[in-house]
Amino acid sequence: MKRKVALITGITGQDGAYLAELLLQKGYEVHGIKRRASLFNTQRIDHLYRDPHDTGRKFVLHYGDLSDSTNLIRIIQQVRPDELYNLAAQSHVKVSFESPEYTADVDALGTLRLLEAVRILGLEKHTRFYQASTSELFGQVVETPQTERTPFYPRSPYAVAKMYAYWITVNYREAYGMYACNGILFNHESPIRGETFVTRKITRAMARIKLGLQDCLYLGNLSALRDWGHAKDYVEMQWLMLQQDAPDDFVIATGRQHSVRDFVTMAAAELGITVRFEGTGADEKGYDANTGQCLVAVDSRYFRPTEVETLLGDPTKARERLGWQPRITLEEMVAEMVRCDLRDAQRDALCKSEGYTVFDGNE
Numbered sequence: 381m382k383r384k385v386a387l388i389t390g391i392t393g394q395d396g397a398y399l400a401e402l403l404l405q406k407g408y409e410v411h412g413i414k415r416r417a418s419l420f421n422t423q424r425i426d427h428l429y430r431d432p433h434d435t436g437r438k439f440v441l442h443y444g445d446l447s448d449s450t451n452l453i454r455i456i457q458q459v460r461p462d463e464l465y466n467l468a469a470q471s472h473v474k475v476s477f478e479s480p481e482y483t484a485d486v487d488a489l490g491t492l493r494l495l496e497a498v499r500i501l502g503l504e505k506h507t508r509f510y511q512a513s514t515s516e517l518f519g520q521v522v523e524t525p526q527t528e529r530t531p532f533y534p535r536s537p538y539a540v541a542k543m544y545a546y547w548i549t550v551n552y553r554e555a556y557g558m559y560a561c562n563g564i565l566f567n568h569e570s571p572i573r574g575e576t577f578v579t580r581k582i583t584r585a586m587a588r589i590k591l592g593l594q595d596c597l598y599l600g601n602l603s604a605l606r607d608w609g610h611a612k613d614y615v616e617m618q619w620l621m622l623q624q625d626a627p628d629d630f631v632i633a634t635g636r637q638h639s640v641r642d643f644v645t646m647a648a649a650e651l652g653i654t655v656r657f658e659g660t661g662a663d664e665k666g667y668d669a670n671t672g673q674c675l676v677a678v679d680s681r682y683f684r685p686t687e688v689e690t691l692l693g694d695p696t697k698a699r700e701r702l703g704w705q706p707r708i709t710l711e712e713m714v715a716e717m718v719r720c721d722l723r724d725a726q727r728d729a730l731c732k733s734e735g736y737t738v739f740d741g742n743e
């Protein structure tokens with residue numbers, strides 16, 4: 381049988397890396413679009429990469445950008461993918477308030493550019509399309525838990541841009557008969573999550589505090605509630621959605637909800653630290669219950685102009701139609717993230733003790 385060909389935008393990101401690994405395991409030829417950067421930006425996929433001079437390789441990277449239709453058309457023409465996964469985005473909600481136009485260009489129009497490229501090349505009956513939609517679409521939630529039928533109420537430039545992407549995907553499915561799907565994914569994390577998203581920021585800081593590399597972790601809204609799953613589980617669903625008889629949209633979530641404060645408590649507990657929270661709102665602090673050291677403080681610069689206070693997904697449709705359910709629990713994920721960040725912190729502590737300068741990377 382002919383080997384299937386997949387093209388992944390955002391392959392250098394968290395989900396792109398896990399999805400590429402999954403598809404290679406399944407025997408796909410995997411192509412990815414990476415952005416030109418002044419430094420290497422392929423750390424998450426380097427373990428999959430083979431010598432670019434090897435002609436038999438099944439993993440190929442192309443330079444490109446979602447803001448450039450000519451280059452997207454050229455890559456899609458060259459690759460002629462059976463499956464196209466659009467994971468690329470300016471994906472940080474807080475940053476989208478600072479770069480709203482760029483976020484709209486990449487997250488909203490970037491999706492349109494890909495769909496149009498597929499159509500222009502006459503591949504609309506050949507290429508199956510996955511759009512990385514998001515629970516942020518629900519924003520100011522009007523019902524709990526959220527399902528595929530819950531009305532959207534986006535609360536950031538990021539979410540508004542993703543709302544355009546959601547509907548243009550639905551529209552191309554209905555207008556041109558494309559096999560195009562939205563995965564409405566709730567937050568998913570892992571040891572390779574970007575360091576400025578709250579879960580990774582917490583596990584990384586707690587590990588560094590434990591080793592004396594950092595004193596305090598500054599966070600924003602500790603009361604925000606999220607439904608957190610593991611990225612490795614969620615990319616499997618992205619693939620499953622493109623293997624059905626007919627295209628559809630699915631909510632992917634765990635159905636469990638925790639606060640940012642709970643996540644801090646869980647991560648600290650993995651390191652043998654008990655955190656006691658005192659105060660409220662901007663004055664809340666978290667102390668080491670044994671030593672009294674202040675470990676966590678609220679800094680209002682991490683507040684968002686409009687916040688998404690609570691998200692909780694109902695994945696019943698995905699479970700029933702795709703036979704999908706998450707395998708990795710939140711507790712297992714927190715333990716894995718802390719373990720990996722502790723290893724990195726140990727390396728940094730060693731370098732520091734040998735007199736090398738260590739980049740703290742705090743935001």
Ligand code: NDP
Binds near residue numbers: 392394421486513
């Ligand atoms: P990441 O931020 O880790 O990765 C984003 C990827 O998009 C990176 O490869 C990045 O490249 C690339 N990218 C950014 N801008 C452009 C551009 N202009 N042109 C081409 N590529 C670009 O995100 P995740 O892996 O966590 O998420 C994947 C997708 O899923 C995103 O679309 C996100 O919005 C969405 N999503 C994520 C959820 C989550 O909880 N993780 C939940 C729901 C949806 P570079 O490495 O160079 O920065």
Ligand code: GDR
Binds near residue numbers: 474604683
């Ligand atoms: P989110 O994830 O905005 O849900 O978007 P993030 O981890 O950034 O925030 C989750 C919640 O934590 C609160 N928070 C903080 N967030 C960050 N980043 N830094 C802090 O210091 C901090 N303190 C508290 C936030 O206010 C928020 O309520 C993620 C992204 O991956 C999106 O691309 C994706 O679409 C959604 O998840 C689903």
